[in-house]
Amino acid sequence: MPPRPIARALLSVSDKTGLVDFARALAAHGVALVSTGGTRKALAEAGLAVTDVAELTGYPEMMDGRVKTLHPAVHGGLLAIRDNAEHRAAMQAHAIPAIDLLVVNLYPFEATLARGASFDDCVENIDIGGPAMIRAASKNHADVTVVVDAADYGEVLAEMAENGGATTPELRRRLAAKAYARTAAYDAAISNWLLAEAGEEAPTFRAVGGVLAEALRYGENPHQSAGFYRTAQTRFGVATAEQLQGKALSYNNLNDTDAAFECVAEFDPAEPAVVIVKHANPCGVAVGDTLLQAYEKALACDPVSAFGGIIAVNRLLDADAARRIVEIFTEVIVAPAASAEAIAILAARKNLRLLVTGGLPDPRAAGLTAKTLAGGLLVQSRDAAVVDDMALKVVTKRAPSAREMADMRFAFRVAKHVKSNAIVYARDGATVGIGAGQMSRVDSARIAARKAEDAARAAGLAESLTRGSVVASDAFFPFADGLDAAIEAGATAVIQPGGSMRDAEVIAAADKADLAMVFTGVRHFRH
Incomplete structure (x- = not known):
């Protein structure tokens, strides 16, 4: 693909950052400007010669602006292969001028959603003509330059200055890839919003997309590349x-x-x-x-x-x-x-x-989390279960005291955020030992107790703070051995989901040690 000169540009943007300066620079290269609605008005007010897209199509904007660029005069100008004789003949026969540069940024759907707008307002901010033009120009990037981000204005102008008003195939291909990613992220935001509105939990197709917030130096390790992308989720x-x-x-x-x-x-x-x-x-x-x-x-x-x-x-x-x-x-x-x-x-x-951050996330709010697998994604709803909303059931002979119950609620909140298998010892509104991510629950209980002993020694205390503490488990005890480790550490009360085939055995062990035990009925696995 050779460099392609830019003779005509179609500009239609909702975000007008840098627009006038860019258009003025294009005009200085002799580029004819075509535009729509508010973009055309902004350019005309800046003193630039600009053709309304309606003059190109022969049709006015209609239906509150929903229909203005969906026309062969626009899409033919974007999609025509310049070296194809049949395409050139069709352009001549139907008076379709070539469009060599498309500059579009989309209606601000994500921002509209983020500010909590009504359903109807969100729908009206779904762009149709913009994505259609972007996809057309991107498909034909052998001949057309497409720009969806004002940050790329400078690079386009630099190439035009270096190549006599033309852009290189390398730049056009890179901008086309970026444009497709932009429409994909845009459609993902719309799709996930509509799916949530419809209550669809496992749709046939699931789109995930984001906008680069920051390119990171590397990933978990220096040999891995990484970037942080913002999604349309408002949290x-x-x-x-x-x-x-x-x-x-x-x-x-x-x-x-x-x-x-x-x-x-x-x-x-x-x-x-x-x-x-x-x-x-x-x-x-x-x-x-x-x-x-x-x-x-x-x-x-x-x-x-x-x-x-x-x-x-x-x-x-x-x-x-x-x-x-x-x-x-x-x-x-x-x-x-x-x-x-x-x-x-x-x-x-x-x-x-x-x-x-400007605020706290709502732990009860709905949302999605995703994890990549080889060749796929695992997508689930956020763990929005909160212990204060759970029907706690005392299952032992001894009921917990008010202090124990307060500490158990505290500990179970924390256990929700500890990698499984999770064990949390707590006392007086503070964790005193945490065991995380072990392959067996009894190991988590022992590690948490040992770390509590280490902390007590560092503080010069005579005994571990697990003495008289409560213990939370993110999932049920499959055997009594995990509970036995907590008893050995000095815990006096236990909060756990329950639901094991050996619940009776575990409850009997608690009763034997005069522990109070509460079932939540809710598990908090975190992998």
Whole structure:
């Protein structure tokens, strides 16, 4: 494919950033400008000569702008193969002028959805003519240059300057690939919105698409490439966060920050909560009268693992908490907001990243999660089960005390965010031992107890904080051995889903040790 000169451009954009300067530069190259609606008006008001697309088609815009570019005069000009004699003859016979450059960005459907617009408003912001033209121009990229992103205006102009008003096949192919990806992401947002509105849980086709938020230096490991893409899903978190300081976030930073913020969102911001995460698992979680107190309690659970961790808080980050947090190395702090004083304190730590998200995600909100497999995707609804909504059932002879019940609810909130098999010991609104990701539940229970002993020794305590604690299990105990490990650690009450064939055996072991046990009926596997 040779370089192709640009003699005529069709411009139709909703986002007019950089439009006038780009169009003026095209005109300076002798390019004839064709445009629609608001885009044509903006160009004309800037003093540029511009032809209305209606002059091309012989038809006015109609049906509230729904129909304006869906016409052979437009699509023939985009799709005609310039070196094909039959195509050239058809263009001449039907007076179809060639369109060499298409500049389109689409109706802002994603932004309309994000601001919570009505169903009808969302429908009206579904672009039809734009995607149709983009796909036509992209298919014919051997002859046509297509631009869907204002960030590419400069590169197109640079190539035209270098090639006498023409673009290279390499650029056209790259822009065509980008254009197809844009329409795919756009259609994915629309499709998933309509599927949710219709209540479809396992549709025949599932589209996933996003817009690059940041190209990352590498993935989980330096030999892997990576990027962070925002989807149309509206949820406070890393996708809505503003980074106030610190170096660029890595793939692992983003993954861990998301895990920390989703966990801390389980706690009502009326009660200050802090979550410390390492390698996507909580290593300390606590609530307190202040963020500072919650942080101290969370840190005490596993101060070794907390070094170089991610910290999430569920309310405005204040100066007292910020001052204490910076005493050890921390990779990221994420909060709904931060006070000016806290920001100033953290600014002294150049390597510390501070993210403010603008709000907390709703743990009960619907949504989808996806995981790649070889040749496919696993897609599921978000785990929106919250312990406060569960019908808890006491199954032992002894009922839990009010303190035990409060701690069990707390521990089960945390267990939801710990990789399976998950065991969480908690006491007085704080985790005191966490066992994550083991192949057997009894190993998770023992590891959590051992880490609690290590933390107690580091704090100079005479005995482990698991003495008198409660324990939460993300899934049922398949045998009594896991419960026996918790009993040995000194737990006095247990919260678990129940549902094992050996529930009676496990309940009998709890009764023998005078433990209180509560069933939730809800499992929280996390893989």
